[in-house]
Every structure is written in C-alpha cells, then in structure tokens.
Amino acid sequence: VSSRLPMACGALLRALDEFAVTEEHVPYIERYFKRGYAVDLKGRRREDQCVLQHSNRLCVLCLAPSHPIVSSSDVLVTKVDYRVNEKLDRTENKVVGKRKRGAQWLNPLSPICIVSCSDGSQYTTYSCIRSSLLEINDQLLTTPNLLKEAPEAEGYLAIVKPKFDESADVMQSLETEERYREVCEQRQKLTD
C-alpha cells in the first residue's frame, strides 16, 4: 500500500492506515471532471474559456487562465451582468423539478454574462456548448472579482446541462488540455 503513496511522514501514514486509504488522493477537479477548452472565442484573441464536465455529465463553465480577465495584472472585475441584452436576463432562468424543465437553451455562442473591469474594458462570456442553463453563479453578483481570483472554483460562470445524447459530443467539439497548452505556448513564442 505505502509504495503507491507519495513520501509522507509517519503520522500521515498512520492516519492513512487508520482510515484504510489504499489509493493516492486525487484532487477534486481532476477526480470528478474532464476538461475542454474553447480558444479565441468569436475570433477575439486570448478570450479563452474552460468547460469542466462532471462524471454525471453536467458542465461547469469557467474562464481559462489565459483569458485577459484572469491574466491581466492590476485589473479588477467590477461588475458581472447576466442581463445579456434587452430581452434576455439569465438571472430569470427558472428550472423546475428533477427533470430541470423551463431552462434557457444555450448554443455555443450564446452569451452568458457581460463582465466589466476596472480599466473600463468589457468582455462577453459564452456558453461554448449546446446545453440548457441550470444555474448562474450569484456569488459573482456580490463579489465579481471571484472571476479573477478563483476562475475554476467560486468564480465559475454557470452550470449547464447538455442533452443526454450529446453529452460526449459537446466535449469533442472543444480543445483538449494538451492542445490548449500548445496554443498557449505558441502565443508565448509569438510575443517573445
């Protein structure tokens, strides 16, 4: 057992034994989620987003670390507005029951929210995948800077549900983590 676990001090080993832990601990996101990336959304450079698909096929939409909102230093997020146009307010999304009826439908380029930053810039975030909207992140209404501080945790954009039959397809339409890293490296080379 202990040969599969990383080097740890005696006390931890004893505790792992007491708890009958036989496998190495896998961090939460890595254990339950698969990653997919959408880069240069709507042709805008570096506006990248990440989709985390849970093993139960629900998806959490997030900003990717390369997105200017997250990566630019000295800039804070001042406002997150889920009212994307005159007629559509994502906060009015009402989902009923286990079947999740009444949810707003999203296409890959459906806007999720409009983000305003302290330097006056504004960004639109997108769905990236075909799905129904289950929940927006109301923490962003009170603490918008969470988008920057914890984009893959408290700062997520929304939770969505792809159609059952499409749950594998939606992830296929996105870039893998490897490919995303390559893209970032290439960008880095260009700026160097």
Add this chain to the structure above:
Amino acid sequence: VVSSMCAKGSSSELVGQLERFGCCRRCIARFSTGVDYDAYAKMKTESSDLPLATQTRSRGCQFSARELDNNDEDGEGNPKKRMRTDDDAPGSEFQICIACLGLLQEDNVETHIEQIQSAVMASDYEFQSISLSVAAPQALLVMQHSLLIAISMECRAAVSNDMPSVKDVYKEMISQQLETRLNTQHSTQSQFEIEINLSHPESEDVVKRLCHGKRTVTLSLLKGALYEITPQEFRRFCPYPPTAYTKACCIAEIRCLHSSVFVAGRYCKYSRCISQTPWILDGVRKGKTSVQELICQRIQERWRADDVKFSSSGREDIDVRMLGQGRPFVVELINPHRSFVAMTDFAKLQRKINSDSSDIAVRDLQLVGRDSTKRLKEGEETKQKTYCTLVKVERLLSPTDCDLLNSVKDLVLQQKTPIRVMHRRSLACRQRVIHQMSASLIDSHHIRLSLVTQAGTYVKEFVHGDMGRTVPCVRSLLDSPAEVVALDVKSVETDWPPFLLSDT
C-alpha cells in the same frame, strides 16, 4: 327482482320444484333449509345426485323453442337423456346442476379438492394457517336470478334472504377438507393465501350478452344489469329456470401467495470499493459488489423468497465506510416459501453473512413488522449523524487552526444541491447544521476532523465548498482550499431496530 320473504324450514313443494328444475341436493338444501355448513359436507350421495329419472322430466319442462341451441339434442329435436361432465370418471354420468354449475356436486368437489391439495403441496410452502380466496364464474349470478324468477312463478314457496351462495358453500367445503388434508387451520388472518380461479366457458356468452357486449364485465356491472332487467327481457338471454350445461366448472388457476416477511438489522461497511446498491452505468458495474447483494443473498435463500427489496435508513457513498453500530436496514422477502425461522436461526444467519465477506458485517438481525419502512425513514430524516474525516488543506496549518474548528457550535450552513447530485435532485438551497466539530493536526497539511451534523448534511461539500455553493465550509473557515481524503460514518443515531444482546 324477485323479493323473498323470510321463511325458514323446508317446503316440500319447493324441494320438488327444484328437483324438477335440475338442482343438485346441495343447492336444494341451500334454497330451502338455510345455513348449516356442516350438513353440506355430510351430504355425500352414494351415487351422484340428480338420478336419471329426474333428468328426463326436467329436460321436458325446461324446454322452450328458443333455447334449442343451448341444449344437446339430436337433429330431430329429441333431447339427449344423459349429460356428461368434463372431468367425469368413465362410467359416472350425471347432469350439471343448473344452480351451481357443478361446483357443489360431489364428483366435482372431490376433483377440485385433489387438484388444490396437490397444487399447494407441489408449491412447497411453509405456513401456519391458510386462507382461501375464490373467484367464481359470473354466470352463477345469472343462474340464481333465473331460478328465483322460476320459483316465484311456479310455486308459492318463499326463499330465505339468508340463503348461502354457491361460493360460500363451495369455499366452506373446500377449506374444511383442506384443513384435514394439509393438517392446518383456516383463518381469515392467515398469511398464506390460496387463490382459486374457477371458470365456466360455456356460460360466458350469456353473461356478455346480458351486459350488452361490454368487453370486461365486472361483478357490479352484472349485478346492475340484473337489477334493472325485467323478467320478459331476461328471458331473451336465459330461460327460467335455466337450461343445464354440459360441462361443469373447472379450476382455471390455483395461485399460492405468502405475505411478505420483513427482516431488519444494522450493517457496517468496511470497504471503500463497494456501493450500497448494485451500481451499473452503461452496462458496466461500478464497484466490486454491493452491500445489498452481500446481505440479501443468504436471507433470500433461507426464506426461499421469489424476490427481495432492500431499503435502509439513508446511505453512504461507495468510497465511504460505515462504522460504529452500523446503519439500519430492512429486507422485504416477497412471497417467501419458508417461514418457520427460529431465533437461533437468525444468529446463525448473521454469523454466515459476516463470515462470507470481510467487507461488511451485520448485527441485530431480527423479524420486524410492516411498519418497518416508516421506522427506517424516520431515522433517516431526523437523527443526527457523526462522521470522521481526513482532510487535506492547501496552506500550512498550525494548532490554532484546530482551535478555530473546535470552537464551532451549531454552525448553520446554506447548501445548494451539490453538483455531483444535481443531475438527479431538484435544485434547491438546504439549510443544515453542524452541531459540533473536533479537529486534531496530523501534519502541516492534514487534519483529522470529527463532526456531528444534522440529518441530510452533505459532508464532502462542507469540506471543499462545492465551488462556493455550500456556505460556510471548511475551505472558507480556514481560508484555504480543502478536500476530503477519506470519510467514515461513525454513527447514525437510531434506536430502531431494537439492539439485540449479541453473541457475535
């Protein structure tokens, strides 16, 4: 319908009339003497009732031009003199009684009893007592109706209101016989039911036509039709008295059913690789086996049940252990063929289950009543739970962090439906309470954390915060990402099922 006045005692005029109509002795007794069930059984006839002499006479008076198709006749309209039953032993020939359609006639009764007895014995059940449920052909009502009209028209005798029905007498005779032959008692409270479905295909047509060709005829539908119909209209469907059929009622189906038996206990789960119930995703099984299968197999075998239903007072994830005194569960045994299980057998069964697998253990195995599901759910929704968890924290920890957690008392949480169950639960925000916590440092990044929580609290989410959807959480209290490395349920406080003094 013909109204009858209460007049007990046999009237020879009535008896004679019924004989001429073509009723068997027991049916004549039903109409004339009133209830005395023992007498029916004793009314065995040396040969079958309805001696041949009566037949010819009764055939004559039953005849009406319209009913030719109901009778067995030769081409020239001469009635056949002898009718045979379906189940006749060769050589015995007698007419089918028009009132009971053969159900109360001795040869038939004997045949039925034998059939039922062998069916029950072949089905191989253990039972303390029996109860009988009989579904009789609907035509019996039509025959009764027809006879009452005939009686009222032919003679001045009155028929008792209390007269026993064919089904009553049949049931009584059968159960008396079965009590002797199966060496048991008949009781309406019995847990073992013998269901007998009788059929008489020949008369189904009359019933259907009376109910205007409705596809499914219920008893109440038929009763309604008979209540409303005038004798003249009735005669279009069936003469009064009715003409005899050629075949007696037979048993279409015998079904035995033992009511469910409930076995309760508590289980502990020591493995982090088995789910509570079988978990199959896309045809692939997740987890080695399940608590349900490990517990139910031996129990189902012992009671020889057709099926089992497993339920428990809450449940834990596949990677969570259930320790302490265990979690209450109930196994419902559907249609058990065995029910004589002694107290010592429970202890033996418990030992066997425990030795089968080191992944689980059961205790307090016992018989419980039908209210068990209610007791189970009560525990699930109201009782506190105690957990012990190994938590990994991102930042460096110090003993003061433990002090912080230890000082928590009745902390109120707002938990949105965790992402990991959002696909099958409705979206809501649930308020839950962490009553108390006890934390000790293992090393600079690990804590052993015990908690006592309100029922229905998601502990894993309380630790990692579920992306901010459980507030507050250990992550927010310690101001650093935190995750559960291992989780154990230490106790689910319940006093049901009763704790037993254990041997093992």
